[in-house]
Amino acid sequence: MTTTSNRIAAGVERGAPFSFTVDGQPVEAYPGETLAGALLAAGRRLARRTAWRDEPRGAFCFMGVCHDCRMVVDGVPNVRTCLTVARAGMVVEMQLGFGPPPPLGDSAPEARR
Amino acid sequence: MRTGEVVVVGAGPAGITAAVEASRAGARVLLIDEGPAVGGQIYRQVATELRPGSGAGGNGYAADSAPLFASLAASGVEVWSDTEVWGIFPDRVLAIHRGGRSMRLQAGGLVLATGAYDRPVAFPGWTLPGVVTAGGTTALIKSQRIIPGRRVLLAGTGPLLLAAAAALVRGGAEIAGIAIAASRTAFLGLLRRPAALGKAIDVLATLKRAGVPMWNGHGIVRVEGREGVERAVVAQWDAAWRPVPGTERVIDVDTVVVGYGLMASSELAQLAGCDVTYHAGQGGWVPVTAPDRFMATSVPGVFVAGDGAGVAGAEAGKLQGELAGLGAARHAGKLTDGDAAARAKAPLRDLGKMASFRRALERMHAPEPGLFELAEDDTIVCRCEEVTAGEVRQAVGDGARLVTEVRAATRCGMGLCQGRLCIPTVAGLIERYAGTLTTSVGRLTARPPVRPLPVTALADEA
């Protein structure tokens, strides 16, 4: 089996692709994919840079345990991208440290999952 | 407050079986799970919007999981997915978070089937993007049909690692090699069970066909790269899992999959007040229980099953689930003692037959001391709070002998993962630096919320 991307062709029928942006660049995703999955498929591994040592981090556990896949999603920091389903038009950004303060009145992690 | 005759937490193989069994016994059953669909990790389903196609799809365990899902669908069990339990209070009162709101639930009989997660192993470079866990890799492939990288090295021990490798091969990844800590003979003990044997042959055949190099008695030393994985270094390991000098080899890869066994997720059982005991080969602190007591814990009405009760794999988990489901239904007054005992006979007998398989699995998963010597002074131990092994060494040098003392001195374990990614390493490091046995360094006390909650959800509680 040859795959040209990280998406496996066999064993699944994908719906119509849509796009969201990561750091301003468009990323293609398929219905049902998580942000972390779609980003990996697009070759993007960096989710955040740490607060103290400014080190790069990306998804590690893919099951909500490690919190290293956190990004800023539609202005909300600390969203675990491995648990968050991608939606058309989402604005996803690398998280620097603790991220920006959340918009007023909004709830924090995975509020929109 | 809502009440349920039997509430089961965790919809993996053990939890589903427990729920179905309790329902068959006549109890009204609520099954709660934090995932989007039932299945847990090992039976993780393809995301519903990604329709499973024909052929080599599904979760790779279709033959095992399909009957289980069917029996759940045919039962009267009510299923709440996307629901997190963040607290357990006296008399089996659960605090749960569902659809952005917090609520409480009182269970007549409670079954905790909370599963396991990959053992965290701190080695230089383990925080680089592109280093991923074996369980996570398998979950990603099952639910998303996405592979984490193109050229992959795997390092670890146990059947889960090889299953992840086979899934990667089938997904089109190139495997640069598999460094397996256990010796070849250690695997033979696992092959005494026909069910396991069938799967193992399938996995090994896939790896062989693809020409995947398998290095027995080898392990990870470090991973290097600037913004992500660029290369990995593996070496031959001796019996104590210490690298043999002069045997290092450098391998160019973009992804490293790490799987040195699983840790039991026993936080909820601890929160419920269940007595726990330390068992290295079963994934750390596990609830005290016994199959011939329906997997009852020290807390009346609270039962456990599956890997969260001590890592033993899906087949054992289902049998324990049967017992726990019976126990919970009996506790809720739905089953007489005699009926419960009669129904428990078959699963008890089958569990007994798995004893030697379980011992082999435990031997393979119990970490040797070398695993905790990979971290150098500047290696991150706590991924959340960026605490290094050097800082832990300093704290131990200053007299810390308990994981809680190290936490107080370094902030190790105070982050969002609530210590799940660092405390197992801290325990190993205390033993490495001070000789205090891992069994004597204590544990973090689980406190609610055991899952990070939006502030708005807590406001509902007020």
Ligand code: FES
């Ligand atoms: S990858 Fe670990 S929480 Fe998302």
